[in-house]
Amino acid sequence: MQTNIGKSIRINDILDSKSFLLDTTIASCLGATPQLEDLKSVLQTSVRIFDGIILNPGQMEHLALEVAGKNRAAPLIRVDWTNAYRDQDFCLPVQQVQRVEISSAEDVMILGGSAAVATLLMGFGDEFEAENIRSISRLLRDAYELSLPVFVDIRPIGSGVSTFNFEDVIKLGVSFMMEAGADALIIPDGAQETLKLIANWATVPVIIRSERLLKQDEAMAIFELGVKGILFNEKILEDPKGLIPSLKTMESVLPK
């Protein structure tokens, strides 16, 4: 249970028992993907459907008026940048993975964010991991003073992660971030047993990151495991005709 009333109020602006969130922040790493070229219209479409939308600080500043207001998606601000998602098809393929802070707890508050979102990149080496932990720990300390919730986005994508240890790396990340004091955890969509274990183990809300739109029964099954929310990325915007009906279908299963 959250004892910090400020954090509690802000988390409840974002999450209820079954929440849908949208992550639009990949553009800070890759530039605008086709789905995010016109972020304003994406927000206009989705701000009344999603419970929360993750934005980069620059976009929050420019588009704050699109997300402001009652019964609209709460803005979550991504506080870090990384080139880890660049692949060989990108115009500058990544050679050395980097992660730097692009916002702070105070900055998120100035922007009117309901929460900060930090990334824990796993599998990229000891030094990188240590720096990542240091950065998130400092953010958590600063955020506590301001009653700002911090969602940690656990990303097991480094070369040290394989299909064999993927589930264990997720659990390790959850363990780290629980100990560090994260207020909510975003984890990849893994095996059912792992999700169930984490949802029961974690004393903070757990959100699943999904790469695709889910059918109604798939979404329900995830929520029944004790998961509080599903986070979609920009890929679900690929088919503009399909997005709204699909989201409406998912929305219909939720007791709002």
Add this chain to the structure above:
Amino acid sequence: MYSSPGKTARLNRLFNPKDGKAVCVAADHGWMSDPTENVIQLKRILEQVVAGGADGVLMSFGTALRLGYLFQGKDKPAILIRADWMNLPRLGGANVSNVLPVIKFRKMATSRAKDALQMGASAITIYYFIGYSDEFEAINIEQAAIFAQECRKVGLPLIIEPMAVGGMVTGVNIAEILIASARIAVEIGADALKIPYTGDVMTFKQLVDQAKVPVLVLGGAKSDVPRDALELVDEALRAGASGTVFGRNVTKAKDPKKMVEDLVALVHGFKTIDEIFEPQRDKKIRLRAVSQNCVGCLICETVCTQWHHQIFGTARARLWIESKPVEQMPPLNKVHICTLCEACIRACEPGALSLTDRGIIQLNKQLCTHCGACAEACPSEVIWFDEENYPVICDLCGGNPQCARWCKYDAIVIK
């Protein structure tokens, strides 16, 4: 729409609220390159820039301290402060002296948002270097983010200048890198961009469309021909740019006031390029490449070879098309033609090359020493050497350029 009244007010001081456009002049070269004439005579030049009606002037903190008084008054340009320093121009290869050559690329933050506000500035400008290394890019992102946070606190607009430099940048990927870097800068917190031209209207439009903040195209190194510099701005404006930040093309111009006036006329829509240059127009002809129209059919190279050498093929053409691989999107072919920039004539020490009264480059074989300086100097890389090692240079087909005549896509046109 901005959520910060401070930023809105200050951006409106820079961008004319009537048309949302701005003409800015960069006068920060003494801070990073070398004390050439435009740096030493900066006060005189800035007086002319102000008289020319610029909307903003980019300068370092020290220059703003010394010459800030020039910008007092309702109709005076807004002050933009360059808040960082870098040594790129001294890495060699640029058109500056290398008094103290440097080996490693460095960039430092040198002013804070509050310092700029104290100077009465309407924005700060910082670099974002991409393409040098992943680590250097990350440092740039981190610095930009710190500036963005400071600027948010005090309501000062942040202009980020993405620059694609380094070994990872090639002619093939530069447009794609600039487009991505523009949006990355906006995601970090840029309120406007100062950015190089991608080379053609199509890709620059893509950049502008994806940025969703005002985009100011920069001029880069000084063009030998003012019309070339203004044509770059004209193309950028057609792609949706909100104006320009011209540095050396203004501060090193023979008449900086006239150059600013021309830019103001073009950017704010008072005149077209043809109207601006009408009085100076002569009867000589010149070619202009419109790369975005080129489909890569190579008719131009074929007719050039045929016209001059009476053989079918493309190998002996006096122009060439640089093709991007088909799988690259967007597909783009770059047209390399002689623009009569006269760089070859200037590079020819024995004086073997000259310009005729009809505006055609001619070679005096008796004076040619086969040194190759002309080919090295040619920015378009269109000069090659024949079997006797004499340079082969575009002669505009004696005044009837066949490439322009045969190109049905208007990728090569006569000015």
